[in-house]
Amino acid sequence: MDTRVVAIVSGGMDSVTLAHYLANLDHDLHLVSFNYGQRHGSRELEMAARCSVDLNADHSIIDMPELRKLIGVSSLTSDAIEVPDGHYAEDTMRATVVPNRNMMMLAIAGSVAIAEEAEFVATGNHAGDHFIYPDCRPEFIAAASAALLIGNAGFSAPHFKGIVAPFLHMTKAEIVQVGDGLAVPWQDTWSCYKGGDVHCGRCGTCVERQEAFALADVHDPTAYADPDFWRGAVEAANA
């Protein structure tokens, strides 16, 4: 039997690439997405659903409606806080931290994995996330994996082997190169934190997206409302 893997797939380019990467290894996939009130949620979740259709994978959306008001201190979940423009390296990007988001997602995906006797939980975290988000760093992924294994030791989950994060030490540009080799449909991935009809091109994740395609030397099929802003933002961040 194929190895069952529960993969956290937001619908962004990293997690969609993760799903294609795992499918290419012939794993039996269950994509799990989360709706925690993020303002770009509907676009992202639509892309995650498309990915599951593309890959003939199971897909579940975990809704956490009350959490929005409880953890709504980030601009990603609160309409009252504006999503800042510019490169991630800027202090203001810290406004996009959703408290403890990865731990919640990994814990819930862990429950699903254990319930359906999957071997792994997979996450698309990568080296580019480390600077801003402590819960994307290798030491956190290791600690969360250890907690899942210790908390489900023995009879309750003999099949479960922990968290895998194949992109943990890759840059976003390297993920684009992996995805290019796997023919990931980039137009069916969503990054923009502002959640409009097209990618804004100006928020941290739009800047990062454009920079990654450029560094990877891969054609970016994405339509951006402002396709020119990113170069200046990257230069300002590196200055």
Added chain:
Amino acid sequence: MDTRVVAIVSGGMDSVTLAHYLANLDHDLHLVSFNYGQRHGSRELEMAARCSVDLNADHSIIDMPELRKLIGVSSLTSDAIEVPDGHYAEDTMRATVVPNRNMMMLAIAGSVAIAEEAEFVATGNHAGDHFIYPDCRPEFIAAASAALLIGNAGFSAPHFKGIVAPFLHMTKAEIVQVGDGLAVPWQDTWSCYKGGDVHCGRCGTCVERQEAFALADVHDPTAYADPDFWRGAVEAANA
């Protein structure tokens, strides 16, 4: 300012005692309860709400409706599996394991704690749980606390100090003695996994509840449908 603590309170006797214990230390409390489709949920949640009123504490219920079908392999969440009678020590009680429940609850409570700048997440896990539930053991609580601290290191949660579990090395009988000293209103706590009008007296948690009051030599005001079953079940488990 008082220390803000986010306490996981199910409405059972351990977690209600935990809330009284923390209130007695003058902590500023936010009780967080979870509705993950447990069949005894409405009775439990009612007791958690009463506890928050008694203690003048904040109270939030986190609803996870989709999780029921995803993790519904336990008799606690699936109507298709019968809750077994008898003492916890029996193999059949393993049917009451909800996959990775504690990790999910601690992760979500951690997000709430970090969002509202609380210092601690508190849980009522105790030594009596360790035998059956790996996610109630001290090594799991330590691993989960480490993951929360590592995942929220630095600027995002300078105030957060991790998980506290003051009953981790106590028996349930010792918790009853602590609660007796704090005048915990036992009639406003719910244990029975079957979730009827009164406690059944026969399921694992009813047996454990009656045994704990007897060992603690504290009067048990609870009405049980079958008040005599427990002695035989405890004797059988110890034989």
